[in-house]
Amino acid sequence: MTRAAEQRWRRRTPDDSNLPAADASLERRLGRIDLTAMGVGTIVGAGIFVITGVAAAEKAGPAIVLSFGLAGLVCVLVALCYSELAAMVPVSGSAYTYTYATLGEGPAFLVGWNLLLEFVIAGAAVAIGWSGTTVSALDSMFGITLPHAITAGPGEGGVVNLPAVLIIAAVVVVLVGEVTLTARITKALVAVTIGVLVLVIAVGAPHIDPGNWVPFAPFGWSGIIGGAAIAFFAFLGFDVVAASAEEARNPKRDVPFAIIGTVLIATLLYALVSAVLTGVVPFPTLNNGAPIATAFGALNIGWIGNVIIVASVIALTKGLLLIVYAQVRLSFAMCRDGLLPRRLAATGKRSTPVRLTLVLGVCCAAIAGLLPIDIVVELVNIGALSAFAVVCVGVLVLRKLEPNRERPFRTPLVPLVPILALIGCALMAFTLDALTWVRFAVWVAVGIAVYFGYGRKHSTFAASEARVPARPAS
Numbered sequence: 001m002t003r004a005a006e007q008r009w010r011r012r013t014p015d016d017s018n019l020p021a022a023d024a025s026l027e028r029r030l031g032r033i034d035l036t037a038m039g040v041g042t043i044v045g046a047g048i049f050v051i052t053g054v055a056a057a058e059k060a061g062p063a064i065v066l067s068f069g070l071a072g073l074v075c076v077l078v079a080l081c082y083s084e085l086a087a088m089v090p091v092s093g094s095a096y097t098y099t100y101a102t103l104g105e106g107p108a109f110l111v112g113w114n115l116l117l118e119f120v121i122a123g124a125a126v127a128i129g130w131s132g133t134t135v136s137a138l139d140s141m142f143g144i145t146l147p148h149a150i151t152a153g154p155g156e157g158g159v160v161n162l163p164a165v166l167i168i169a170a171v172v173v174v175l176v177g178e179v180t181l182t183a184r185i186t187k188a189l190v191a192v193t194i195g196v197l198v199l200v201i202a203v204g205a206p207h208i209d210p211g212n213w214v215p216f217a218p219f220g221w222s223g224i225i226g227g228a229a230i231a232f233f234a235f236l237g238f239d240v241v242a243a244s245a246e247e248a249r250n251p252k253r254d255v256p257f258a259i260i261g262t263v264l265i266a267t268l269l270y271a272l273v274s275a276v277l278t279g280v281v282p283f284p285t286l287n288n289g290a291p292i293a294t295a296f297g298a299l300n301i302g303w304i305g306n307v308i309i310v311a312s313v314i315a316l317t318k319g320l321l322l323i324v325y326a327q328v329r330l331s332f333a334m335c336r337d338g339l340l341p342r343r344l345a346a347t348g349k350r351s352t353p354v355r356l357t358l359v360l361g362v363c364c365a366a367i368a369g370l371l372p373i374d375i376v377v378e379l380v381n382i383g384a385l386s387a388f389a390v391v392c393v394g395v396l397v398l399r400k401l402e403p404n405r406e407r408p409f410r411t412p413l414v415p416l417v418p419i420l421a422l423i424g425c426a427l428m429a430f431t432l433d434a435l436t437w438v439r440f441a442v443w444v445a446v447g448i449a450v451y452f453g454y455g456r457k458h459s460t461f462a463a464s465e466a467r468v469p470a471r472p473a474s
Contacts, residue, residue, distance in 0.1 A: 088407060128164050
């Protein structure tokens with residue numbers, strides 16, 4: 001493709017994408033372990049304490065182990081595609097930046113727009129979950145009962161969900177500091193969470209009754225696929241690793257390692273925990289928000305209940321920290337490119353986008369403090385699936401456009417791997433409710449309006465076009 005054609009298409013090549021503005025750049029301070037911890041910390045979060053029970057009880061039964069394996073396989077395929085583009089374009093923005101380098105500005109904006117929806121709503125939902133878990137822990141462990149008026153939004157009979165607002169404020173304080181502070185806190189919280197999960201597996205395994213695994217797949221293959229659709233959403237956090245690429249010390253080597261390592265570690269942990277839970281108690285009893293506590297409550301091991309409650313709070317805390325981190329880095333890339341207000345991308349003395357962190361923190365806190373999060377959370381899932389699918393297409397497109405470009409990491413078996421990843425994403429998306437698709441279509445329509453009303457006129461491409469004199473008519 002010629003340079004002129006790229007300008008008309010508004011496609012930014014990988015070379016162009018690797019040149020962030022000098023006044024809005026991030027420092028490379030994260031190593032391989034930091035990146036892997038951030039990915040694992042996002043995926044192996046509150047979901048493992050909640051989603052395993054619901055998926056087993058309503059979808060797959062004991063075959064939820066296969067559901068997690070299937071979801072993990074699809075995520076590995078997507079992760080291989082992510083890794084090729086992340087190594088070529090090691091800057092902030094993840095799927096948004098990769099789409100800019102493959103499909104052009106318009107599709108890139110929509111991918112970023114959808115991911116922004118995913119991160120903001122997911123952050124609010126996790127903050128609400130943190131509030132509920134913490135309020136319950138205070139009541140059960142210390143006898144402290146907080147008033148309903150300050151622990152629920154107006155839609156739930158309260159005034160404001162104050163704990164949700166406060167935890168977001170605490171996360172914002174951490175994130176406006178140097179990124180190494182975020183990495184250190186994340187590694188500590190990840191270590192605690194994984195330690196508790198290993199404890200769950202070790203304590204629960206001797207109590208497994210194989211009779212609870214019969215029938216193994218009570219809902220058949222459709223149930224296994226449906227369970228995989230729910231399980232798949234527990235893996236969405238590996239995008240955080242890609243979002244951290246501009247702050248990685250050796251992104252071409254470490255980002256692919258961390259992306260793939262994150263998915264493999266999460267798949268193993270989810271499969272082992274779900275096998276223990278469905279083996280300890282009959283799977284229908286797990287249909288609640290605390291399946292691990294339910295399973296171990298049946299074993300009368302009282303002390304582990306408090307351990308699980310504390311671990312749940314820790315898991316939610318680190319999950320929220322990394323979700324807000326990822327949404328800031330995504331928005332930072334879009335602002336720096338002029339598709340959203342560029343002034344928000346300015347970095348302070350600590351090389352962090354303070355303004356953007358504060359703005360997004362306020363938005364997230366407002367949603368968490370005032371609104372109940374119910375079916376709209378499904379928009380998180382469809383937004384992520386659409387972004388994953390576009391990344392897979394981007395690998396195929398860039399292989400066609402620039403087959404000879406250096407690729408520090410190459411997705412194996414192209415085009416087979418990207419095509420299988422696309423099929424997997426489609427299978428997951430088709431299980432979503434029709435109303436979710438309608439709401440997603442409305443959000444995309446709003447995004448198109450924002451792009452043509454603001455983004456296209458203010459982007460860096462618009463600025464470069466304005467500086468180029470028009471060619472006289474022939």
